[in-house]
Amino acid sequence: MAELKRKQYNKELSKNVFENQLVTRENSGLSYIELRLLTIESGGVYEESLTDLEVCAVVLTGKATITEGQHCFNNIGTRDDVFEKIPTDSVYVSAGKTYQVTTETEARILLCYAPSTLDLPTQLIAAADNTVEKRGIYQNKRMVHNIMDDQSTVSDKLIVVEVFTDSGNWSSYPPHKHDQDNLPVESFLEETYYHEMNPRQGFVFQRVYTDDRSLDETMAVENGDVVIVPKGYHPVSVPDGYDGYYLNIMAGPTKKWKFHNDPDHEWILSRT
Numbered sequence: 001m002a003e004l005k006r007k008q009y010n011k012e013l014s015k016n017v018f019e020n021q022l023v024t025r026e027n028s029g030l031s032y033i034e035l036r037l038l039t040i041e042s043g044g045v046y047e048e049s050l051t052d053l054e055v056c057a058v059v060l061t062g063k064a065t066i067t068e069g070q071h072c073f074n075n076i077g078t079r080d081d082v083f084e085k086i087p088t089d090s091v092y093v094s095a096g097k098t099y100q101v102t103t104e105t106e107a108r109i110l111l112c113y114a115p116s117t118l119d120l121p122t123q124l125i126a127a128a129d130n131t132v133e134k135r136g137i138y139q140n141k142r143m144v145h146n147i148m149d150d151q152s153t154v155s156d157k158l159i160v161v162e163v164f165t166d167s168g169n170w171s172s173y174p175p176h177k178h179d180q181d182n183l184p185v186e187s188f189l190e191e192t193y194y195h196e197m198n199p200r201q202g203f204v205f206q207r208v209y210t211d212d213r214s215l216d217e218t219m220a221v222e223n224g225d226v227v228i229v230p231k232g233y234h235p236v237s238v239p240d241g242y243d244g245y246y247l248n249i250m251a252g253p254t255k256k257w258k259f260h261n262d263p264d265h266e267w268i269l270s271r272t
């Protein structure tokens with residue numbers, strides 16, 4: 001199995017356009033998800049012709065202009081740091097189209113991809129369209145920004161959410177999985193985590209494991225790391241003194257998030 005944890009790097013793709021992460025079907029063994037993290041400095045232009053992938057371009061920080069055909073979303077993006085904990089703007093472009101991203105100041109863009117054959121409208125997913133959820137009690141509290149949840153009609157296969165986990169809390173917890181294509185009981189969705197920490201030097205732990213423990217990896221995850229979850233349970237714990245952020249991409253044969261909690265730990269949910 002390919003390495004589940006990926007460190008960020010800085011590779012210049014073209015003038016003022018830098019790639020910091022790249023997960024492809026070829027380099028990950030995944031079938032339904034790809035991602036690319038870009039830092040685009042002032043004046044940089046990133047252009048991509050999509051073949052069999054749909055994309056959701058999330059303006060993580062800074063401001064960017066995203067253009068596809070007649071559509072131009074000018075100077076979008078809402079925050080200088082993800083830890084401002086406010087939703088941001090994103091743009092959806094379906095497979096087969098060509099789009100450009102340009103910036104006037106530095107911006108970081110996470111490109112979230114899934115294979116698709118549908119021709120769907122290019123759309124802005126404005127920050128104000130994100131639904132914000134507070135989940136959990138005790139040390140299991142987290143806040144979720146749904147950019148595109150499984151009810152979204154914008155995408156074909158893509159689900160994209162941001163999760164903020166405050167210092168000393170756990171998220172994606174109690175551990176759950178979604179690796180069986182067996183609806184309505186459970187859905188099969190691959191998942192990726194793009195992580196950041198505040199302050200930057202922090203780390204969180206993420207475990208990815210299956211019932212039979214044929215997969216059981218516990219990773220110390222640092223700022224900018226990506227964790228790939230091809231299957232299994234995937235809880236995250238955030239140490240005291242640091243806040244955690246991650247962006248999840250999920251995709252599979254059916255756009256439905258129907259998860260199954262680890263029965264050993266499900267009791268966590270019945271506390272009052």
Ligand SMILES: O=C(O)C[C@@H](O)[C@H](O)C(=O)CO
Nearest residue numbers: 135142161163171172173248
């Ligand atoms: O802790 C949460 O509620 C977020 C997770 O559910 C995360 O989005 C995930 O693991 C999805 O499968």
